[in-house]
Amino acid sequence: MNQKVMHPMDKFQRQVNSLVKSNIIKPTDSIWKIALLFGDKWHFWKKELQEFGFSMQDPVSELLAVEAWEED
Numbered sequence: 001m002n003q004k005v006m007h008p009m010d011k012f013q014r015q016v017n018s019l020v021k022s023n024i025i026k027p028t029d030s031i032w033k034i035a036l037l038f039g040d041k042w043h044f045w046k047k048e049l050q051e052f053g054f055s056m057q058d059p060v061s062e063l064l065a066v067e068a069w070e071e072d
Contacts (some may be wrong), residue, residue, distance in 0.1 A: 027061035
């Protein structure tokens with residue numbers, strides 16, 4: 001039985017997508033707006049996002065458009 005382990009960014013992306021669907025944030029909002037919602041965990045997620053080439057000014061829609069999170 002081969003189970004695929006979910007990348008942490010998949011979970012983060014799903015959480016952000018849920019925020020968009022709940023109208024808490026908009027797809028056009030900058031990623032930095034998420035910081036207020038993730039509190040103490042934001043430092044970790046910001047680092048992860050930057051490692052994948054995101055800036056905090058990028059729109060949330062760019063984060064949601066990623067189809068696969070793969071590390072080099």
